[in-house]
Amino acid sequence: MPELPEVESIRRSLSPNIIGQKLQGYKINDHRTNRFNTKNPKINESLLGISRKGKLLIFDFEEYSIIFHLGMSGRIQVNDKKNKHTRASFYFDKDQVNFDDIRRFGFINIINSELKNNYLKKIGPDVLNITKEQSRMVINKSKKSKSLIKDYILNQKYMSGIGNIYANEILFASRIHPKTKVNTLNNNNWKDFFNNTKRIMHLAVKNNGTTLSDMTYFLPYGEFGSNQNFLKIYSKINCFNCEHIIDKIYINQRATYFCRKCQKLKN
Ligand SMILES: [Zn+2]
CATH class of the missing domain: 1.10.8.50 (Helicase, Ruva Protein; domain 3)
Incomplete structure (x- = not known):
């Protein structure tokens, strides 16, 4: 949990509201959630799209992608109050997107767009789109x-x-x-x-x-x-x-x- 259908449902729910907004800043509160990032790039771009492969949710910007793995208990919350399980917050023009994760198996990986495809190649074809x-x-x-x-x-x-x-x-x-x-x-x-x-x-x-x-x-x-x-x-x-x-x-x-x-x- 969450699996493909949950992540796809999150993607469909977020897309019409968040795509097109500019990311004004973000904060990762938890070093474990941030365990795959060597640095935190300054992203000051509009969100171009939200995609998904398998259980990964991906925010695509011009130069960066933010990859969310929700692990066992991760969830994405829009304009919700920060709580003790909020591991990261993303501040867009109009909305705040929080990543909450009680058990902390999830992670956020911010990578350069050019590296995204190689990263995603490491996992097998998505079963909804498999040829x-x-x-x-x-x-x-x-x-x-x-x-x-x-x-x-x-x-x-x-x-x-x-x-x-x-x-x-x-x-x-x-x-x-x-x-x-x-x-x-x-x-x-x-x-x-x-x-x-x-x-x-x-x-x-x-x-x-x-x-x-x-x-x-x-x-x-x-x-x-x-x-x-x-x-x-x-x-x-x-x-x-x-x-x-x-x-x-x-x-x-x-x-x-x-x-x-x-x-x-x-x-
Ligand atoms: Zn039976």
Whole structure:
């Protein structure tokens, strides 16, 4: 959390209001949030656009980009009062954009525009915009890997945007057991996987993301997402398809839900 749909919802909420405004100044309050910046450039430019790759939110200026990784609990708040979790504030002409992060796994990276593309190349294709050719490359790489599918899709190196909640949802929809070794998946499994990924991510973006009962995620102007009402396996008790009791295990310390009847382990 937040994953692709939440970051995309934040992007869509901010864009019409903040793009075009000039950044008058900013303040990073927390050295941990600032851990990847060697210096803090003076940015005195208009915001040209807000983009996204995977879970990264990117403010694009002429000479600089500000990359936000929201980590586990980061959020972007517009014109909200500074609180003890406010790690950075950006002062635009009309609006103040705060980066709040309770658990401090998130970070802000301010980089020269010329370095942005190289930086973004280090993460895999965005699963909402992945092309046929890129997905074929993901499949080819998987043939040489013995990783578990759940680890593989959470590793932002191969593809980007999927986090723990949507990984559970996508594997359930694709009837793939989360402990399946990726080199045993066939082309039909992958076809299902990519189709379900796009469908589930589109729906979640339409619903403004998932706000769980911990209220960690909400939108920049305070609204909640509604995709929690559409989850089929994450934190559920009974299977949506067959009503069998859902198993909960931990893979790499991440809560993993599956139905042993609908998602059979083949290997
Ligand atoms: Zn089931």
